[in-house]
Each structure stands twice: as structure tokens, then as C-alpha cells.
Amino acid sequence: xxxxxxxxxxxxxxxxxxxxxxxxxxxxxxxxxxxxxxxxxxxxxxxxxxxxxxxxxxxxxxxxxxxxxxxxxxxxxxxxxxxxxxxxxxxxxxxxxxxxxxxxxxxxxxxxxxxxxxxxxxxxxxxxxxxxxxxxxxxxxxxxxxxxxxxxxxxxxxxxxxxxxxxxxxxxxxxxxxxxxxxxxxxxxxxxxxxxxxxxxxxxxxxxxxxxxxxxxxxxxxxxxxxxxxxxxxxxxxxxxxxxxxxxxxxxxxxxxxxxxxxxxxxxxxxxxxxxxxxxxxxxxxxxxxxxxxxxxxxxxxxxxxxxxxxxxxxxxxxxxxxxxx
Amino acid sequence: xxxxxxxxxxxxxxxxxxxxxxxxxxxxxxxxxxxxxxxxxxxxxxxxxxxxxxxxxxxxxxxxxxxxxxxxxxxxxxxxxxxxxxxxxxxxxxxxxxxxxxxxxxxxxxxxxxxxxxxxxxxxxxxxxxxxxxxxxxxxxxxxxxxxxxxxxxxxxxxxxxxxxxxxxxxxxxxxxxxxxxxxxxxxxxxxxxxxxxxxxxxxxxxxxxxxxxxxxxxxxxxxxxxxxxxxxxxxxxxxxxxxxxxxxxxxxxxxxxxxxxxxxxxxxxxxxxxxxxxxxxxxxxxxxxxxxxxxxxxxxxxxxxxxxxxxxxxxxxxxxxxxxxxxxxxxxxxxxxx
Numbered sequence: 330x331x332x333x334x335x336x337x338x339x340x341x342x343x344x345x346x347x348x349x350x351x352x353x354x355x356x357x358x359x360x361x362x363x364x365x366x367x368x369x370x371x372x373x374x375x376x377x378x379x380x381x382x383x384x385x386x387x388x389x390x391x392x393x394x395x396x397x398x399x400x401x402x403x404x405x406x407x408x409x410x411x412x413x414x415x416x417x418x419x420x421x422x423x424x425x426x427x428x429x430x431x432x433x434x435x436x437x438x439x440x441x442x443x444x445x446x447x448x449x450x451x452x453x454x455x456x457x458x459x460x461x462x463x464x465x466x467x468x469x470x471x472x473x474x475x476x477x478x479x480x481x482x483x484x485x486x487x488x489x490x491x492x493x494x495x496x497x498x499x500x501x502x503x504x505x506x507x508x509x510x511x512x513x514x515x516x517x518x519x520x521x522x523x524x525x526x527x528x529x530x531x532x533x534x535x536x537x538x539x540x541x542x543x544x545x546x547x548x549x550x551x552x553x554x555x556x557x558x559x560x561x562x563x564x565x566x567x568x569x570x571x572x573x574x575x576x577x578x579x580x581x582x583x584x585x586x587x588x589x590x591x592x593x594x595x596x597x598x599x600x601x602x603x604x605x606x607x608x609x610x611x612x613x614x615x616x617x618x619x620x621x622x623x624x625x626x627x628x629x630x631x632x633x634x635x636x637x638x639x640x641x642x643x644x645x646x647x648x649x650x651x652x653x654x655x
Numbered sequence: 656x657x658x659x660x661x662x663x664x665x666x667x668x669x670x671x672x673x674x675x676x677x678x679x680x681x682x683x684x685x686x687x688x689x690x691x692x693x694x695x696x697x698x699x700x701x702x703x704x705x706x707x708x709x710x711x712x713x714x715x716x717x718x719x720x721x722x723x724x725x726x727x728x729x730x731x732x733x734x735x736x737x738x739x740x741x742x743x744x745x746x747x748x749x750x751x752x753x754x755x756x757x758x759x760x761x762x763x764x765x766x767x768x769x770x771x772x773x774x775x776x777x778x779x780x781x782x783x784x785x786x787x788x789x790x791x792x793x794x795x796x797x798x799x800x801x802x803x804x805x806x807x808x809x810x811x812x813x814x815x816x817x818x819x820x821x822x823x824x825x826x827x828x829x830x831x832x833x834x835x836x837x838x839x840x841x842x843x844x845x846x847x848x849x850x851x852x853x854x855x856x857x858x859x860x861x862x863x864x865x866x867x868x869x870x871x872x873x874x875x876x877x878x879x880x881x882x883x884x885x886x887x888x889x890x891x892x893x894x895x896x897x898x899x900x901x902x903x904x905x906x907x908x909x910x911x912x913x914x915x916x917x918x919x920x921x922x923x924x925x926x927x928x929x930x931x932x933x934x935x936x937x938x939x940x941x942x943x944x945x946x947x948x949x950x951x952x953x954x955x956x957x958x959x960x961x962x963x964x965x966x967x968x969x970x971x972x973x974x975x976x977x978x979x980x981x982x983x984x985x986x987x988x989x990x991x992x993x994x
Contacts, residue, residue, distance in 0.1 A: 404818070405841035472862060480866075503811050503867050505852055588816035588853025599852050609855065613714030613818020613844045615738065 378631065385625035387617045396625060402590040404610070409622035411629050413590040417507065417600035418630065421582065422575040424511030424596065425518055430568055432515070433522030437564070440523070441530035442552045453527060460520035468584035471513040476504040476585060483508070483597065500595045505587035508596040513581050518571035525570060529563030530556060562645055569641040576634055579604040603630040677950040679958075682709035683716020683729030684820050686758050686875055687938045690975050691729070694966050701961075704954050713820040714844055720941045721745055726951055728941035731758065731820025732827075732844065733920035749944040751992055752919040753959060754937040755966075757908050757976035759876040759899045760825045761886035761934070765864050766791055767806060773887040774799040774896040777832035777925075777933070780889070783810055783871060784829060785836060786850035791869060799890070806869070813863045813872030816853030818844035824936040825873045828924035873934075876904065877974045891933040892925060903932035904976035912981040919986070935976075945994045952993060959990050 388396065392409065399410020436456075440449045483502050487494055533556045541551040557564070587599020588609065607623050607630075614620040681691075688710035695706040709715070713730035720728030721742045733752055734742070742750045762775055779795045782788035788795060792805045815822045823844050830837040840846050852867075854860040857878040864872045876899045879886050888896040897903050910928030911921055925933045942959075946952035963983050970977040978986075 401847075403847040404845045405843045405847065472866075476866065501809065501811075503852060503870075505854075505863065583816065583855060584859070588855075589848065589851065601853075609817035609853075610845055612712045615714045615717055615844070 378628075381624055381628040381631060385621050385628050387621035388625040389621075391618060392622075392625075396622070397629065400590075400592060402606075404614070404619055407616070407618045409618070411603070411626055413592050414601055414603040414606050414626060415629065415633070416592045417510075417586065417590075417602040418576060418604070418633070420507055420596075420600070421510040421514055421586065421602055422572060424507065425514035425575045426568065426572060428512065428515035429519040429522055429571060433519045433567075433571070434526055434564060436519075436523045437526035437530060438552060438557065441527045442548075442556060449527075453524060456520045456523050459516075460524065464517065464578060464581040465584075467513060467517055468581035471509060471581060471585040475512060476509055479506075479509055479512075480504050487597070496594050497596045500593060500598050502597040503587075503599070505585050505599055506597050507586065507600045510582045510586040510600070510602070511596070513585050514575045514578055517578060517581060518575050521571045521574060522564075522567045525567035526560070526564045529560045529567070532563075533559050565641070565645050569638065572637060572641070573634060576630070576637070577604055579608045583609055603627075603633075676703075676705065677948070677954060679704070679706040679727070679951060679954055680709075680725045681706060681716075681727040681729060681940070682711055682719050682725045683941070684713045684731045684938055685710045686731050686820055686877075687729065687756055687975070689877075690756055690970060690973055693969060693973060694962060697969070698958055698961060698966075702957070704958070706954075706958065712818065712844075713823070714818055716941060720750065720943070726946070727943075727955060729755075729939065730941060731936060731938045732823040733922070733939060734941065746943060751942045751944055751989065752939045753942060753986055753989070754919055754939055754978055754982060755962060756938055756970050757904045757935060757978065758821075758824070758938055759904045759907075759932055759935040759976070760821055760828070760873045761876050761879050761899045762871060762889065763861065763864050763874055763879060763884050763886045764871040765868060767808075767868050769803060769805065770885070771800075771803055772885060772898065773803065774890065775887045776890045777828075781829050781833035781836050784812060784814075784849070784851070785833070785839070786812075799896070808869040811867050811870035812848075812851030813854055813860050813867070813870050814848050814851050815845075815860060816855050819856075820844065820936075820938070821857065821873070821875050822846070824924060824934060827922055827936070828934045831922075831925040880974050889933050891931050892927045893929045893931070895929065897930065897932045899932045899934070901971060901974065901976040903930055904935045905979055907931035907933065907935040908937065908976070908982065909979040912979050912985075915982060915985060917989075919982075919989070937978075942993060944992065956990050956993055960987065963987050 388409065392399070396409065396411055397415070398412055399408075400412045401408045401410045402413065403409070440453055444452070480502070487498055487502065490498060537555055537559060538551055541555040542548075546554065582602050583605035586601055586605060588601050588605065589599045590601045590606065591598070593600070603626050607627055611620065611623050614623055688708070691708050695708060699705055708729075709725075713732055716728035716730045717734055717738055719725040721738070723746060734750060739750060762780065764773065766773075773796075776795060776799050779788060779793075779799060782793070782795060789810055790807055791810055792807050797805055823842065826836070826840065826846050827842050830840070830842050840849065852863060854863040854872070857874045860872040861874050861878065861882065861884065864870045874884070886899065888898045891897050906928060907923050907926040910926040910931045911923040915921055919937070919939065921937070923935050923937065926935065942955060946955060963978075963986055967977045967983060
């Protein structure tokens, strides 16, 4: 192979080129580059976890498992527990999904299946624009528009229950609340659900629709019984993307949630979320334990995101037999 | 285009720095930031010295000066003994506190039908924020406000959501006037509030109070003045109901100046003296005892001397209360402690 350097690569595709020319041939280079990009992402994630783990050492040693179950959050005595924030994050995100999923999937079905293409394209553009609005602006709209609106709408609803409203609608209502945070989050995540679900629905093969219609199904039966089940995995995917955004949302939530770390089993009560308390308190957290507790909170949020994402994958796998593609 | 220009200006500044221009970096409290930024800009015009200031909160100031990443810190609360010990262990020297201007917290409220400035006794404020006084027509409030028709409504408490020097001044006052507050809640930039909702920043608290009927919160005096808010009077040690103003805040500092400790770490909430507004506080810059770079040392000491002389004349224009004369005199001497 002494002359190999002078032989063009294309002349012997199966031979082993010397190291340097192998490196500089396009394929290997592209592969190496792509591989290092992929590993870099993994390495960054690993570094992130390690950093959170290392910097939360003080809090982990001091509180142990109690950190997850304690409702105490006292910066003065240095006693910290994550439960009120876990509660706030989970409940606001769940509420957001409860509102945004029916709306979002409904809107996606309309845009993909029922709306005239021109209208659909225009509306999709506007909806994607909504997804790009910075969260601090959504938060401002929440304070200036949503909270006053809730203050006029909620009391009559509450009164209609009489003296014994259901537990989730009990207690005084001042505006900033779990409810307000859930609604704001729903507004923020709905565009994700709509735009991804619409793409997925549009990708369903035409043959399926034509076959269903040919068998005498109505347009709605075709949509609901054939197209949507086919696209189910993709729609689920969009919902979990939305959930991930809801769990991590900081600014818009902190502006309308009321920022009080208490667990009150009512949507009208104020609360606080993990991302919100980290953003609020980190810059003023002095000492060893306080910042460490906030970092441990970040670790818990990270773990929660992974657990929920894992659960989502399992759910998709479990329901995956019927849905075919994404 | 503009961005490109900014980048160019930035590069030019970096280049200048490399040539020998000494750059001073500071950071901390947000409350005095408008004053500091005016001072630094005027001082820069006068002497050509550039002082950078990151307004990220008092806790940031203490953290960064302890870590040694800034040349001076700034804080609305004096460093605690433990923080000073930590500073000594990390940096191998002491830290000096220099009061710069004065601030105050005022109670702001939204009670339907009430337009007059309400009077608050220390017991009323502590009771409300502890959750013991829950109605606006509580006897403690009615007694202090003769002739005002206070409604029977529930009080909604609003506090700061994030850690803040403003909160420290407020809870420091409550801890001084209420034993229960001191033992149950204590002092800090953020505390475990017995009741209430949290708003982000002065504007968050003010907005929340404006939006919620029957609510009460606290904001920085300057914020209240600039936004033409009505705020309550607070009863001081001499038994007068005092409205917060530049004069009544300086009076509080003057009352405390006689007993000013050598290190200037003093709380002037609930200060004695007639005319003194009781929820007032100094704000400090934090300077390490030893500055090894002689150029930096000269700039910082020169600036402090200028701030105490010319700087103090600019405070009122920005609604900050100037330091009392006694404090200025004492501080001017203390500059020599920087080695």
C-alpha cells in the first residue's frame, strides 16, 4: 500500500485508506463531527447534573430525605423543605395541561382537517407567533389582564356553590393564585400543542382518509376514528413537550402565583413553584445552606422532569400499538 | 448597526483598559442604584475614572465581595458577624462599611373609601404582618385613626417575593417592636412570612396592593415618592405619627449618629428622637481593609471622599435622604482605615 496516497479514494472504495486521508475524506469527518456534537450534548447534561449534585451537598447532608417531605421554608433559621414548591409546580402544570390539551388538540384538528388551507396557514402563523412571545410579557398580560378578569369572574362562580364550595374552590381569592398560574401556563403551552399536533395530523397519509371516506365514514368519523388515532403518538409527543415547558416556566409563573410557599388544597390559594422560587431567591441567598437548598431544588426539578418524561415515554410505548407513526 | 457600534465601543473600552486605565468593579444593592449610577457617571466625567456597578441585590454584593470578584460591594443591610468571619477566613483581612445614603420603607395600602394617610402604631403593623390583626376595623387601627371610617373587611398582606434589602429594613423594624416577630419570624432579606402574598420587586408589591382591595404592603420610600403613592404614617419612639420624608429619615439617622459604632454597622429602625421616621436605614458600600493594587486603592479612597463631600449635595434631587453631618465627619476619618 505504499502508493496508496497517490491512488484516488474513489478508485478503491473498500480498501483501507491511510489514517490522514481517511480523516479528510468527507464521510468520516462528518461522522466524527456529528458524533462529537452528540457526545458534547450528553457531556453537558452530565456536567449539569454533576454540578447540581456537587453544589447541593450541604443541603443534602443537612436535610437528607426530609428535604422532599418538609413544608418548612425558613431562610432565617436555615430550615428548608421542597414540598410546597413541588406541589406548586405539579399542580400548576397539571392544571395547564387540563386546560390546554382539549383546546390545543381541538384547534389542531380544526386547522389540519377542517379549516380551509388559507385560513389554516394564517392562523398557524399567528399561533406560532404566540409561542414566541417572551414569558415575561405573558406574565405582564397575566397581571394586567388575566388577574383582574379572574377577580370579576371567580367570585360569582364561587358564590354559586353556596356555603360549601368544593375544596378546590374554597378559601378567599385575591387574584394571584395557583389558578392564575395554571391559566397563564395553559396560554403559554397551547401553541406548542397546536402547532406540533397540526404538523402530525397533516402528515397522516391521504390514503387513510380516502379509504375511510370511501367506506362511508363521515368527515368527522374519518377525523376522529382514523386520523387522530393514527397521529396519537405525535400528539402525545406534543403534549409532553408542552409539559416540559410548563414545569420549567419561571417568569410568567412567579408574576401571578402569589409566591407564598404554603400548601393549600384550593386552586384559589396562592402558592409557589420550584423554578419561581429559585429565580426569586437565588441572588439574595447568602450563607452555605440557603443557596445549597435552592440548588437542591433545581436538582429535584431536574429529576421531576426526567421522571415525568420517562413516564411519558412508557405511556407512549404502552399505547403505541395502535398509533403507527409520528 | 447599533449593536455593531456597541460592540465597537465595548472593544475600545477593553483596549483602553489594557493600556493602563484602571477599572473599578462593584456590585450589590438595587435600592441606591440610581444614586450610585449618577455618582459614578459624574465622577467619571470629572476624573476620567470608570466605575462599573452591577445592581443585583444586597446579597449579591456581600457574596461577590467575599469571593473577591468585585472591588467593592454594596448592601442595604450590614454584614452579620458570621459573614464578616467568613470574609476574614476567605480574604485574610477585615471589611469596612461606609454608609452612603439613607432609605426608608413605607406602608402602602388600598382600603375602599379611605383616602387619608392612615396612622399605624408599631403594634398594628406587627399584628397585621403576624396575622393577628385581620380586619381593617380592628380596635388597634381604629384607635390610631380617629374620624376615619375603617371598613370591616379582611386585611390582605402583600410582601416581597424575592430576597431584598427593603424586606430586611421592614422585618428589622418589626423585630424591634414585637418580641413575637423576633422569635417567631426573625430578620433576613427573605423570611418565612406568617401571612400574605408575594410580589416581585417594589413594582410587584405596589401593583398587587393597587389591584387588591383591603390590602397592605410595604415599598421603598423613593419608589412611593416617584410614583405619587399615598402611604401611611408610623408612630415613632417619641409617640408621634411621622410621615416618611427626606427630613424625617435624616432625623432618624441623626438620632442614631450619637451612638454610631466604629464600624458603622448600625440599624436605625425605631430610632429615638423627635421627628424621626422609625422605618429608616442606612445603605452601605463594603470595602476590603487592604487593597493591594495602589491605583485601585487611590481611586476608591478618592471616590469615597468625593462622595461624602460633593456626592452628598446631589442626593435630594434624586429623593435620597443625605447623611447627617456627624456621620459624614466620622466616615471621612474612617477612609484612612483602607490600607
